[in-house]
Amino acid sequence: MSKIIAFTNQKGGVGKTTSAANIGAGLARAGHRVLLVDLDPQVNLTHGLGLLDAEFNVYGALLHEYKVKAYPIQERLALIAGSPTLSSFEKVKGDELDREFLLKDLLEPLHERCDYILLDCPPALGLITLNAYACATDLYIPLEAQLYATEGLEKVLEMVARVKRRLNPGLKVGGIFFTRFDSRKVLRRETAEVVRDKYPDLVLTSTIREAIALGEAPHLGQDIFSYAPTSAGAADYETLVKEILTR
Template identity: 55%
Template sequence: MKVIAFSNQKGGVGKTTSAVNVGAALARQGKRVILIDLDSQGNMTQGLGVENPDFTINGLLFHEQPIHAYPVTKNLVLVAGDGSLSNFDKNAQDKIQREFILKKALESLKLKSDYIILDCPPMLGLVTINAFTFADDIYIPVEAQKYSIEGLAKVFEMVKAVNEINPVLAVKGIFFTRHNHHKILNRDVEEYIRNTYGDTVLKTYIRENVALRESPHANEDIFRYAPDSNGAEDYLNLTQEILTK
């Protein structure tokens, strides 16, 4: 059983796309997967077709709602999120052990699943600290662009800090998303990241692929929406690589 977090403080790099499609790939291989939407933007929830959920992660954490997972496809369920999660810091303020709120609430799900996949928000705040306190493995999607280097270092700093309360937490993989071989700048940044992070950088590239952008609008993962697309091929390869970690 593993708890995997997709995180990067940089926005729009493919955290949600990766969480959904790696989750879907694992589920297709017979693993029981629970997706958790930890972003108050609710992109994961909306992209899987759950509209205005009555049960949310915020309700579970702060309003005594029971754990409710919405069915997505075979072996795949979703703990939904919405804008109410933006009050996390305020709601957590007077709780003791603020870093453990998520872990305490979701720990029991470990018995019911092979993978719990956390879609983190694009900020390294208290929600992400809670995700890292609960997680075993972190995967970081990066776009090979100028500012991605700084963002990567910040995630590693936070992992180091959270290691004091969660020693097993480790960055198991950095992978390039929205990849395009033709951009010169990309190649320099990619080389720098490979030199700096060595084997932590995965072999799989997620290519820029229009079907990946379209699939959330059809409320589907890439394997249902466009099984023959580059996006489906890349996310299957990424999942295989993650399974070797």
């Protein structure tokens, strides 16, 4: 049975998609069979891994227009493509019975083929994100250590509590980790300490430093390990993957 991890934050631009791609690639490098699922209408995960013209995507599969299709990205790593039309998912499926479990039903047949299924959620707490929370075993929350960062975090944790009560009792927050972290900046250090003090059991030791290579890699359709294996970004994500594997 695979472990389903959702990467989520109500705030955009926190490195959520970058983390999903590189943690997925890191898990695959460690020998695990990994499936990535792009649930963000911006489709940055899909395009950032070099899949530009996918004929089949998660939205069409959710609407039962065709069977779900996983595209191979590299050895032990595959991707279910996203689609801009995911933005209309709530409008199309919002009145359907058991609408919160559509993604869970879609992924059910794939469990035996994967060790990990990683969900890249949109930066909003709508029906798509609710579907991700309803089928996930763990949530990981990437966070920038800056002003107002904790506001989005608290909204995510509130939604997690509601989902645990009503839809998915087994859901847990695997951890919070800081992205684009620069320890030289006082505000970043102080904000990180505030979050660590408030959520001591949730904040991971690993942090992802600000790194140019992490922004360059998706433009070439690559993860950080393929693009710049000796970079700070690759080192940070390798450390983060090891920590996730221990939780």
